[in-house]
Amino acid sequence: MTLAAATNENLAHVSNVLIYSAMAVYTLAFLAHIAEWVFGSRSAVGRTAAALTAEAPARPAVTVKKAGGTAVLERPEVITRAAPGSRDVPDGPGAAGTSEKGDLYGRIAVSLTVLAFALHAGGVLTRALSVQRAPWGNMYEFSTTFGMTAVAVYLGLLAAKKNVRWLGLPLTTSILLDLGLAVSVLYTDSDQLVPALHSYWLWIHVSCAIISGAALWVGATSTLFYLFRDGHEVRLAEGRATGAWDNALSRLPSAATLDKFAYRINATVFPLWTFTIIAGAIWAEAAWGRYWGWDPKEVWSFITWVAYACYLHARATAGWKGRKAAYLALLAFACYLFNYYGVNILLSGKHSYAGV
Template sequence: MTLAAATNENLAHISNVLVYSAMAVYTLAFLAHIAEWVFGSRSAVGRTAAALTAPAAAAVTVTTAKSAQSGGTAVLERPKVVTRSAPGSRDVPDGPGAAGGSEKGDLYGRIAVSLTVLAFALHVGGVLSRALSVQRAPWGNMYEFSTTFAMAAVGVYLGLLVAKKNVRWLGLPLTTSILLDLGLAVSVLYTDSDQLVPALHSYWLWIHVSCAILSGAALWVGATSSLFYLFRDAHEAHAAEGRPAGAWDNVLSRLPSAATLDKFAYRINATVFPLWTFTIIAGAIWAEAAWGRYWGWDPKEVWSFITWVAYACYLHARATAGWKGRKAAYLALLAFACYLFNYYGVNILLSGKHSYAGV
């Protein structure tokens, strides 16, 4: 039996400094993203509204005339009223993104992305130094899980940018979420760097928990896309009905179209669903090795399964006619809420075999 490695207090302190430094730079990125949207909002939203209302206005009332075969007189048919199209199905082009076509807004957007990259580098350093301080995986408690989850979410965002995906509109909600997550981690969930209880000394800690973190980071992207889809879809509906532009319309008009957001959310959730499935399977295998049973209806196990069922229902409903659009988006948000409760609610409010790590 080997003795647990002693905690390196210097590395633990460096980790704390790097995490706080990352938070400071994330704050600057957050402000730069706000400036990006503010300056970008000066773009002419009227052109977008006109593009939306013109085809809709032409299709609201359709009157056709037929010539009677016998007398040749024109017969007017009853006007056909075209009802509102299915959510997200309008043929609407994507908005120009967070910059909104403004040169100054685009400049602030590039600054925001650069600051996010710098904050991400500091963030990675903080997580790695935390791991090196105790020579183990840096997700043995809620503080470490939260900091690593935030790092993974930023990594997914930057990875999509590198892949040339139009996701810069995610920058503002991303930095907002990261600051909230890290703020909660350092103020409420903070735990001193220390060794783990014996039950967690397993290579499954690296596999099971890392998959849960990556899954959650990607699911956050999908949930944010579904949330923005709801706002963008309402904006397109108002524009199609010819309503005057509101205070937020100049921002919403620069998002990708509702159809694009709906498709993007579906692809993200569908891609990560097998990984979440493997996360649950890996947890069951680890449970058998640690506790002698694959499944014991522990609160964490139950809510992991509930989350899996919620996303399975979403994917099934999303592929079924009549459950696309807003209904599917609501279901996706409900599924992600289950994921959040599985993490925060189960760990803080409920007790079970997964409670040994504390917060």
């Protein structure tokens, strides 16, 4: 049987149409999210430092009372914070704030994202059916599947009643960039795999890498927003928070909430990324007769693992909480991105199945 006979060109064409259709709907969702932020409530960002500190209860003084000649010490209430120097700032009202119009646009954006996800998933599925294999045999297929999985993580968090609708705008922006790059630069015709990829480990190893990357994207975006929000809270305390940018940042969850959310995402997915590397080593032994050969993809996967391990360790070290740990988390995600795009495009090795 020839490769041409093994490929269903009709299904491959349907896949392309569905991907382009998904991009069109993602664009509408992107515009709806922008409208959500624009028409959202204008939060009071002009609060003074005194108003900010008033949100945290002042430390009560220690007083001594006498009862029948006996001194009685009234112990003050103890306030526990997540980290030294953290601010007791409440979460913002969300992208839509308290505006009914903003909330309407937000709901429309989420609905459009669900529709785009259905089209996107259909495109990935029909691509798989066109060649009867896992739909991640080259960079184009990996990119489309990665984007679909990132949206699935976002929608799953929404379904779990998590306060993540603020992720909608960066998500749709990232997905449009991801799919735009996939269809314009990385596109590869639907075809069969090279012999080395014919293994059930393709389903296990690569799917774990995709799920890990999608979750790490959520963690990295949350970390980036943490840095923005943290700067906003500093300006707020100093009475310098004015303008549209601070108005938008005031609607995000607090810096402490974003920091904790990013840490939990990264910590949760780290074991899966560890398993991804282990599964890759097992597959390498079956395909090439060695578990580890210092191939560029293997090296950068390990570098990514080390970077996230350092981040998780830094979070357990008092001197590396907050912004320092956040910078390390972003560096770790940059390693993940280079492991995919940089290694596949710029470097050559046994993992050179980019198809571009």
